[in-house]
Amino acid sequence: MAETALTTHGLSPARPDGWEGIAADWSSDQRAFKNVSWGKAMMWIFLLSDTFIFSCFLLSYMTARMSTTVPWPNPSEVFALEIAGHHIPLILIAIMTFVLISSSGTMAMAVNFGYRRDRVKTAVLMLVTAALGATFVGMQAFEWTKLIMEGVRPWENPWGAAQFGSSFFMITGFHGTHVTIGVIFLIIIARKVWRGDFDVGRRGFFTSRKGNYEVVEITGLYWHFVDLVWVFIFAFFYLW
Amino acid sequence: MANVAVHLEAQQPSLHAHVHDAIAAPHVEGQQHPIKVYLVVWGWLFVLSACSYLVDYFHLQGYLRWSLILLFMVLKAGLIVAVFMHMAWERLALAYAILLPPVAVLVFVAIMVFESEYTHLIRVLFFGSPA
Numbered sequence A: 001m002a003e004t005a006l007t008t009h010g011l012s013p014a015r016p017d018g019w020e021g022i023a024a025d026w027s028s029d030q031r032a033f034k035n036v037s038w039g040k041a042m043m044w045i046f047l048l049s050d051t052f053i054f055s056c057f058l059l060s061y062m063t064a065r066m067s068t069t070v071p072w073p074n075p076s077e078v079f080a081l082e083i084a085g086h087h088i089p090l091i092l093i094a095i096m097t098f099v100l101i102s103s104s105g106t107m108a109m110a111v112n113f114g115y116r117r118d119r120v121k122t123a124v125l126m127l128v129t130a131a132l133g134a135t136f137v138g139m140q141a142f143e144w145t146k147l148i149m150e151g152v153r154p155w156e157n158p159w160g161a162a163q164f165g166s167s168f169f170m171i172t173g174f175h176g177t178h179v180t181i182g183v184i185f186l187i188i189i190a191r192k193v194w195r196g197d198f199d200v201g202r203r204g205f206f207t208s209r210k211g212n213y214e215v216v217e218i219t220g221l222y223w224h225f226v227d228l229v230w231v232f233i234f235a236f237f238y239l240w
Numbered sequence B: 001m002a003n004v005a006v007h008l009e010a011q012q013p014s015l016h017a018h019v020h021d022a023i024a025a026p027h028v029e030g031q032q033h034p035i036k037v038y039l040v041v042w043g044w045l046f047v048l049s050a051c052s053y054l055v056d057y058f059h060l061q062g063y064l065r066w067s068l069i070l071l072f073m074v075l076k077a078g079l080i081v082a083v084f085m086h087m088a089w090e091r092l093a094l095a096y097a098i099l100l101p102p103v104a105v106l107v108f109v110a111i112m113v114f115e116s117e118y119t120h121l122i123r124v125l126f127f128g129s130p131a
Helices: A002-006 A018-026 A040-067 A091-115 A121-147 A163-195 A214-239 B002-011 B013-025 B035-057 B061-082 B091-098 B101-125
Strands: A081-083 A084-089
Touching: A002 B091, A040 A163, A040 A214, A040 B091, A040 B101, A081 A091, A081 B002, A081 B013, A091 A121, A091 A214, A091 B061, A121 A163, A121 A214, A163 A214, A214 B061
Parallel strands: none
Antiparallel strands: A081 A084
16 A cells, blocks of 8 residues: 555656746647647648638628528529620639649649659649649639629629628638638748758758658648638538 | 558558558558549549539529538538548547537537528518518
């Protein structure tokens, strides 16, 4: 019994107190995500918080659409285009969807080649991803221009409920911003990959740490998330 | 050793996770999966997107439209998260920490549905012209 009482439950007796103690305890190599680096874990946690932001946007859109007594504009018609004399509903949005999915595919391949340490293929695939992302943003700019010329404003539009404009600009605007940031992020990392930073262990300009190819996967997580959000926007805003 | 693992993975996708844990994990850096998996998922994402576009193109309406939209949406989201974002191969501690909190959003949805129904009712009662 005396031996049991001596046990200190694994705590080493001399740990610092006060602020120093707080820092020491929180940094004492205790981790929940055993095989995931801090970078990847933090990207996932950031994406979780971003999920809540986009959820709130889509929820406010749902609330506005459900509670208005004025008819909601028909997205199928609003986003239709005349191509070669044919009136095709929602065609621009369909093309944008395919462009973004393609960019997700090239990103997944880039991550794969990154872990295979194929520097050139990784960088090229990331640049292709960035180009597809830029194409997406360009098409969105075209869509915004078209709608603004047709008289859509955050406070009114020619076809029905006024909240259509505010929901549209808020949701697609935030998503487009995410895509734009992703494109910049992709180009920066692609440059590092191209230069061979992760092969020679060159230190980053911001953290002065040596990077590795996992950063390609972390960039990929962000990029796939942008695609993921579009899946929900496409379903709820454009198709519903 | 690593080459054997990759070869096995390509041949027997059902054994993939097992083989990955047992043999490949100590030798392979990061998330390393056969390229074929990504190409297949990519193809499915195209097919599912085309299907959801066709829902609109053929003017399906009512519950059929809504259930198909939700079905294709959930399948696409699942494929992206599970394969492209590698969640299928991560440990459960991470998967639950990230995937469970968004479920709370569904509660929020329910609350806001009640709220919108109430607002709509009040608007109909006091301003007339129901939608």
